[in-house]
Amino acid sequence: MSPAPVRLGTRRSPMATSQSQRVADAVTATTGIPVELVLITSFGDVTKAHLTQLGGTGVFVNALRDELVSGTIDVAVHSLKDLPTTPADGLGLVAITERDDPRDALCARDGRKFGDLPSGARIGTGSPRRVAQLASLRPDLDYVPIRGNADTRLGKVASGEVDAVVLAYAGLLRVGRADHITDVFEPEQVLPAPGQGALAVECRTERAVPDDLGKLAAVDDARTRAAVTAERVVLAELEAGCAAPVGAYAECYDGRLRLRAAVVATDGSRAIHREGSVRTDGGDTGDPADANAAADLGRQLAREMIEEGADRIVADAGAQGGAPRPE
Structure with missing residues (x-):
């Protein structure tokens, strides 16, 4: 008798369904368990308010979590950068899949690079x-808030409403819009959001056990989990939401985990950067113990940044509507 399909909850946006289908296919290929998508509309998908007005943290995930708790779905897939750092009662991350390209990408009219944009470009x-990190590189540009899915934002470039948009490289790849990319920001220029490019599979904790949904852990990538753990601990220690001007990026290589983090004033006028590394017991393949070492590294860097005033930058951004407090 075939096993009952796992009900995987996903937001309805093209990007969400595309990335959720990728996770579903990976689960089936790895475990043999069939997976069906359940489409769910979140408040963040239907409101026209800007992210900074919505409180940012959790605005795209709460509807999925409500369905998990009620039992309507078995698991939910989230973009990890949108997931609050504070765990939800009764829920846990059964898997974090191998990370896609975490960088930010520019999509500009006439194929222009960031450095080629004229002063005053929107x-x-x-x-x-x-905005904070780009303004520190090009304070002469005009940064304007926009909402909408990737096609909506790209349409604003085509129509002339803006001269360029900045989106996650991974997201553009997932929806087949990589051909619109005209420039890519390396982490040395713009640190990505903590967890950017990674997908998280969440379920009720009592189901994340062997011989049940715990089988989904087969798609967990230990290297990615260690890296994003370090990044998200930085965010948590700074008590910052996912819309805060905080960038962090960790990567595993040569038996070490390297973490870079930055907090930048929203006008780009002040920036605090920190970098550190720690040996990983699993080398380049990852190991469960590595997540603990990663968390310690993230905590250390965040506390060093707080000593330099990073928490005040986050608080100031929040007072301006740019960095909501976590839920």
Whole structure:
């Protein structure tokens, strides 16, 4: 007798359904368990308010979590960068899949690079993190808030409403819009959001046990889990939401985990950067113990940044509507 399909909850947006289907296919290929998508509309998908006005943290995930708790779905897939760092009661991450490209990408009219944009060019982005870091590189540009899915934002470039938009490279790849990319920001220029490019599979904790949904852990990638753990601990220690001007990026190589983090004032006028590394017991393949070492590294860097005033930058951004407090 064939096993009952796992009901995987996903937001209805093209990007969400595309990435959720990728997870579903990976689960089936790895475990043999059939998976069906259940489409769910979140408040963040239907409101026209900008992310910074919505409180940011959790605005795209709460509807999925409600369905998990009620038992309507068995698991939910989230973009990890949208997931609050504070765990939800009764829910846990059964898997974090191998990370896609975490960088930010520019999509500009006439194929222009970031450095080629004329002074005063209008750059559309809904992310205070991106605005803060981009403004520190090009304070002469005009950064304007925009909402909508990737096609909606790209349409604003085509129509002339803005001269360029900045989006996640991974998201553009997932919806087949990589051909619109005209420039890519390396982490040395713009640190990505903590968890950017990674997908998280969440379920009720009592189901994340062997011989049940615990089988979904087969698609967990230990290297990615260690890296994003370090990044998200930085965010948690700074008591910042996912819309805060905080960038963090960790990567595993040569038996070490390297973490870079930054907090930048929303006008780009002040920035605090920190970098550190720690040996990973699993080398380049990852190991469960690595997540603990990663968390310690993230905590250390965040506390060093707080000593330099990073928490005040986050608080100031929040007072301006750019960095909501966590839920």
